Amino acid sequence: MTQLGYIAILVLWACSTALAVSCGNIENGRVKPGSFFHRRKRTFECNAGYIAENDNNRIECTSSGWSPVPRCILQVCPHPPDIDLAEIVSGEKAEYQEGDVVHYRCYPGYTLAGPERITCSGEKWTPPPKCLAPCIITRQQLETKKLLLSNGRRRTVLIQSDQTMEFLCGEHSDLKIPYFVKCVDGHMDLPTCISGTGEKCGRPPTIENGDITTLSLKEYAFGSSVEYRCQHYYIIEGERKSYCYNGIWTNEPVCLEPCVITQEDMRSHNIDLKWASAQKLYVSHGDFVEFKCRSSLLPNSSNNYRVQCNVGQIPYPQCT
Template sequence: MTQLGYTAVLVLWACSTALAIQCGRIENGKIVDKVEEKTTFRCNHGYKSENGINETTCSSEGWSPVPICIVQECPHPPDIDLAEIVSGEKAEYREGDVVQYRCYPGCTLAGSERITCNGEKWTPPPKCLAPCIITRQQLETKKLLLSNGRRRTVLIQSDQTMEFLCGEHSDLKIPYFIKCVDGRMDLPTCISGTGEKCGRPPTIENGDITTLSLKEYAFGSLVEYRCQHYYIIEGDRKSYCYNGIWTKVPVCLEPCVITQEDMRSRNIDLKGESAQKRYVSHGDFVEFKCRSSFFPNSSNNYRVQCNAGQIPYPQCT
């Protein structure tokens, strides 16, 4: 600290001390500045000014207005559906207090289980996502079976997916895999197999049908696709014949091909590997390093992800 700065601190301290002696100290607060007749004060942590004013004047009759610092309280923590507070609950809450929630069994927690009193409000509370309950009666009404071919009441947690099958003499109308979303699950409908037949199923680039292709398929028939090596399948592997039309087929996402030529032009190598050519599947990560005598560029990311045949190469200089 400079001599000038040190002197300013001494002056402020002297003024504060004089004011405290003349008008009395500010309980649960402190003086932070004085400009002519105006004195600025600040309440201690966990307290706030009763009237929201942080300026006062010291006169021969004392402080005017009188600075009063009161405890800064938070409202009661919010009530959350399908949850209860398991720790930190009390009659009154102050800044810094923490409460913890717990979802009821079968519910899924979204967000932080703990919230903190921050000033006069709480940090954002979590949400408890409801599970889906599928009854035996619902399955019978919809003519549905579970993936094991049986019917029973089941509980599916939110964001979980369940596979359904249709009973005898019926075919599943897509969607085939159904996800539970916060207590809601739209069950598929099974329909009788009396619709129009389909011709040969569509072909997909860089992929094949796993079974022998026929000239004609009955309503409700299905075919399953697979991708070539290093290609990643996106979408449902199965396509159904529905009233003469095949349902949406999957896509085979292209891998990334990393060559020495590509790396040499950017002064990089694969970290820990020395292959002449490397295939990286869509969605996979790969890490590079700079070649000897070259240095990384701070704006580059050297651990990158393959995206449908495209990879963002880093550069070394």
């Protein structure tokens, strides 16, 4: 920096300081150094945890003081959101200020999905968690479906969400589809045990943007299976395994396309990535990405800046 530039900054700082002295200090805030936009008019900024009343931070130093009177009010959040099948175990209070944290806990048997703690930030709470329900498999369900548990017996069991259980087939059944089943928030599709003619199958079907994990054979016995995988960044949808059943392969999975975020796309919407910097970014189907406006541009209040990739498509926000 040149000596002249340094002197200019000192002059701006001195002018702002002089105005603050003549018009008085701002409680829980300060005049922004160098914030000259018209004669004696200035802008001010509030301290951390405070916000300008009515979002108005432009003031003028007059003979009778600041006009309008600058006010920095405490940022507060509403009561933390009520989470079904959960309770707040710490941090509960009558009023919540910027930076306050509350801690949730799910009821016994339920699985917490998301953060245990949420924070008061910018007069709202960070995203809350969810409590996922377990799955209950009864003895009667197992008998009806001719299924056995992995130990070869039948009894009522409870499986927590996101956990996987292996099943076996019972009497007079040759094949189960699929072998392993996952509990998803209280829902679990039990496998199906079948018996058939024993007819063999030819080569398994190919899938776009994916492959089978083993070498493909010319012929497969009844009940055989192959497992599929997707290319990098692609998300598999459906059962990973396909089974040979009476000469026909059961439904194969599909590979869902990722989203490709480029500098050109972001430049056309006047946005940047909030948490990363890259010339090109791949986002898998179902994942979220957060943007921010480019410098000096304002967000459009109708836009959501945290968006989700959906089969190769992403709804870019726009800044103006």
